[in-house]
Amino acid sequence: MRASRRLSLSLSLSATNPPVPTFALAPDHKEDRDGDDAAARPSDPLRWFGILAPSELRAAQGDAATMMELVPRLVGVDAEMRAVEVEIRRARKRGAKAGRRRKGIEGENGIEGKKGVI
Secondary structure, eight states, rough: OOOOOOEEEEEOSSSSSSSEEEEEOOOOOOOOOSSHHHSSSSGGGGGGGGGGGHHHHHHHHHHHHHHHHHHHHHHHHHHEEEEHHHHHHHHHHHHHHHHHHHHHHHHHHHHSTTTTOO
C-alpha cells in the first residue's frame, strides 16, 4: 500500500460563473527513477508486525485507503458549494438593489413615499 496519492485539478470555466475547481484522483504513473525501486518505494507498515498484525490495524489501513479516495471528492464538493454560496450572495444583492430601485420609482410617482404621499 502506498501512502501517497496523486490528484488532478481542473477548472470549469464559464462566462457567467466563477471558475470552480474539480479534484479527482489521478491514475498512478510510473516515474523514471535513478535509484533502486525497492529503496524508493515506502514499505507496508503491516509487514512490520509479520504474521501477528492485529485485525484492527488491517481494518484501519483499509479505511485510510478508502478515505484517500473520498477526500478529493469532498474537496471538489466543498469548492462547488463555495461557488454556489457566491452566486446566492450575488442574487441577494441584485434582489435588494432591485427592491431599493423599485421603492425609489414608486416614491417618485407618488404611489408610496417617505411621507406617505398618495
